[in-house]
Amino acid sequence: MANIAAKRIKREFKEVMKSEEVAGGAIKLELLDNSWTELQGEIAGPPDTPYEGGTFLLEIKVPETYPFNPPKIRFMTKIWHPNVSSVTGAICLDILKDQWAAALTLRTVLLSIQALLSAAEPNDPQDAVVAKQYKENPTLFALTARHWTHAYAGGPAAIRDFDAKVQRLLDMGVDEHQARVALSTYDWELERATEQLFNREE
Amino acid sequence: MGFEIKRFQGDVDEELICPICSGVLEDPLQAPACEHAFCRACITEWISRQPTCPVDRQAVTASQLRPVPRILRNLLSRLCTSCDNAPHGCNAVLKLDSLPSHLVECEFNPKRPMPCEAGCGLVIPKDELAEHNCVRELRALIATQQGKLTDYQQELAEQRLIINEHKRELALLKEFMRAMRVSNPTMRALAEQMEREEVVRWAGSLARARVTRWGGMISTPDDVLQMMIKRSLSESGCPPHIIDDLMENCHERRWPPGLSSLETRQNNRRLYEKYVCKRVPGKQAVLVLQCDNTHVDEHMMVEPGLVMIFAHGIE
Numbered sequence: 455m456a457n458i459a460a461k462r463i464k465r466e467f468k469e470v471m472k473s474e475e476v477a478g479g480a481i482k483l484e485l486l487d488n489s490w491t492e493l494q495g496e497i498a499g500p501p502d503t504p505y506e507g508g509t510f511l512l513e514i515k516v517p518e519t520y521p522f523n524p525p526k527i528r529f530m531t532k533i534w535h536p537n538v539s540s541v542t543g544a545i546c547l548d549i550l551k552d553q554w555a556a557a558l559t560l561r562t563v564l565l566s567i568q569a570l571l572s573a574a575e576p577n578d579p580q581d582a583v584v585a586k587q588y589k590e591n592p593t594l595f596a597l598t599a600r601h602w603t604h605a606y607a608g609g610p611a612a613i614r615d616f617d618a619k620v621q622r623l624l625d626m627g628v629d630e631h632q633a634r635v636a637l638s639t640y641d642w643e644l645e646r647a648t649e650q651l652f653n654r655e656e
Numbered sequence: 657m658g659f660e661i662k663r664f665q666g667d668v669d670e671e672l673i674c675p676i677c678s679g680v681l682e683d684p685l686q687a688p689a690c691e692h693a694f695c696r697a698c699i700t701e702w703i704s705r706q707p708t709c710p711v712d713r714q715a716v717t718a719s720q721l722r723p724v725p726r727i728l729r730n731l732l733s734r735l736c737t738s739c740d741n742a743p744h745g746c747n748a749v750l751k752l753d754s755l756p757s758h759l760v761e762c763e764f765n766p767k768r769p770m771p772c773e774a775g776c777g778l779v780i781p782k783d784e785l786a787e788h789n790c791v792r793e794l795r796a797l798i799a800t801q802q803g804k805l806t807d808y809q810q811e812l813a814e815q816r817l818i819i820n821e822h823k824r825e826l827a828l829l830k831e832f833m834r835a836m837r838v839s840n841p842t843m844r845a846l847a848e849q850m851e852r853e854e855v856v857r858w859a860g861s862l863a864r865a866r867v868t869r870w871g872g873m874i875s876t877p878d879d880v881l882q883m884m885i886k887r888s889l890s891e892s893g894c895p896p897h898i899i900d901d902l903m904e905n906c907h908e909r910r911w912p913p914g915l916s917s918l919e920t921r922q923n924n925r926r927l928y929e930k931y932v933c934k935r936v937p938g939k940q941a942v943l944v945l946q947c948d949n950t951h952v953d954e955h956m957m958v959e960p961g962l963v964m965i966f967a968h969g970i971e
C-alpha cells in the first residue's frame with residue numbers, strides 16, 4: 455500500500471503544481487522529504503473574510519495507507535477560527551474524517567480547507583471558545599480573527615486597540631501569544647484577561 | 657493496483673485511470689449506479705473500510721460491483737505499454753492484453769530461474785546469479801541435507817526397534833499357532849480352511865489376464881527376474897504361506913508333466929487355452945492358480961498353482 459501512497463502523492467503533487475489555483479497564488483504545496491510522506495501546504499486567506507491577505511501554512515502528513523485513509527492535516531500558522539484549534543491547529547472538517555473518499559486529492563482538500571475559512575461551521579466546532587464568540591459576538595470575532603491574521607499570517611490590517619492591550623500585558627511580563635489568547639478568550643477585556651493570566655500562575 | 661501511467665505510450669484517457677491508485681485500471685470493476693470504475697484490488701480494499709463509492713460516496717457493497725462494459729475493456733486492452741522488466745533492459749512494447757503472456761517468458765525478468773554455469777548446476781533467480789557462490793550454496797545445501805539425514809536416521813532406528821518388537825511378538829504367535837495345529841485336529845482343519853479361503857479371496861482380487869503369445873514364455877527365469885515377480889506378488893497381497901511354493905513353480909524344473917519340456921509344451925499348446933490366468937500386477941507374467949483351474953487336467957497343474965513369465969504378450 456505504501457507504494458500506492460507514494461504514487462498517488464507524486465501525481466497529486468504535479469496536479470497541484472499545474473493547477474490554476476497555484477498560478478493564481480491561492481494555494482501552494484511543498485515537499486518536505488523524499489519519501490512523499492510529509493508536505494507543507496499553503497493557502498491564501500479568502501477575499502472578504504477576516505483572513506484576507508494572510509498566508510496560512512499547513513502541515514500535511516500522508517499515512518502509509520493513503521488514499522484508503524485521509525491525509526493528516528493541521529494549521530501550523532495560528533488562526534482564530536471556530537473549526538480550528540487555536541492551540542494545536544487541528545482542523546474539524548468532515549472530509550478529513552468520516553467523509554473522506556479515496557478519490558479526493560491534496561488539491562481538493564486544500565481548496566476545501568480554504569473554503570472552510572470563508573464559511574465556518576460553528577455548530578461543529580473544533581475550538582469551543584472561538585465558536586461561542588463567533589455566534590454571540592460576530593463583530594468582535596471578525597476583528598479578533600483579523601488581528602490574528604495580522605499577527606501570525608502576515609495580514610495587512612492591524613487593530614490598534616488590540617495591539618495596545620497586548621502590549622500592556624507584554625509590559626507585565628506576559629508572553630505575547632499567551633496574552634493574545636487570554637485577551638481573545640475574554641473578548642478583549644483587559645481586566646478579566648489579566649486576572650485569568652495571573653491566577654493561573656499561582 | 658493499477659499500471660504505472662508512465663509505462664504507456666501517448667496520453668491515457670482519464671476514464672481509464674483508477675481514482676484510487678491513479679494508475680491505469682487493472683482488472684477493473686465498476687459501481688452499479690454511478691458507473692465509476694476502479695481496479696479490483698483497489699476498490700476491494702476501499703470497500704473493506706467503508707461501503708461507499710470513493711468518488712461520490714454513494715452506498716456500494718462488494719457484491720454490487722460489476723465488470724466494466726466491453727468497450728472500456730477493449731480500450732484498455734489496446735493500450736500500448738512497456739514491459740514490467742523495462743528497468744532491466746526489456747524494450748518490448750505490448751498491447752495491455754498480451755502483457756501477461758509476455759511476462760511469463762520475458763527473458764529480462766530478474767527472477768527468471770537460471771542454471772548456474774560455474775559448476776554447481778543449481779537453478780537460481782537471475783538477479784542472484786552475480787552474488788552467487790557455488791561453494792557457499794552447496795555447503796548450505798549439504799548442511800540442510802545432513803540435518804534431514806540425521807532426522808531420517810533417528811526415525812529409522814526407532815522404526816527398527818518397533819519392527820524388532822513386532823517380529824518377536826509375531827514369532828511367538830506363530831509358534832503358538834503351530835503348536836495348536838499340531839496338538840488339535842479341529843484347529844488344524846480350521847487353519848487349513850482359513851488358508852484356502854485366503855487364497856481364493858486373493859485370487860478374486862486379481863485381474864484376469866490373456867496370453868496372446870504363448871511362445872514368448874520364459875521357462876527358465878533367472879534370480880533377478882524371480883525376485884521382481886516375487887516382490888510384485890507380495891505387494892498384491894499374496895498369502896505368505898503359498899508365496900514360496902508359487903515362486904518355486906515359476907521354473908520348468910517344477911512344472912507338471914504336461915509342461916516340463918519344450919516338446920511336451922508344444923504338443924499341449926491347445927490345452928493352454930483352458931487356463932484361467934490372473935495378471936501379476938505390473939509384470940509380463942501370469943498366475944495359473946489351482947483354485948481357479950479345477951477344470952484343468954491333472955498333468956497340467958500343480959499345487960498351489962503356476963507362475964508363468966513372458967517376454968511379452970500379456971493383456
Ligand SMILES: [Zn+2]
Nearest residue numbers: 674677695698
Ligand atoms: Zn487502482
Ligand SMILES: [Zn+2]
Nearest residue numbers: 690692709712
Ligand atoms: Zn461513484
Ligand SMILES: [Zn+2]
Nearest residue numbers: 739741746762
Ligand atoms: Zn519483457
Ligand SMILES: [Zn+2]
Nearest residue numbers: 772774776790
Ligand atoms: Zn554455482
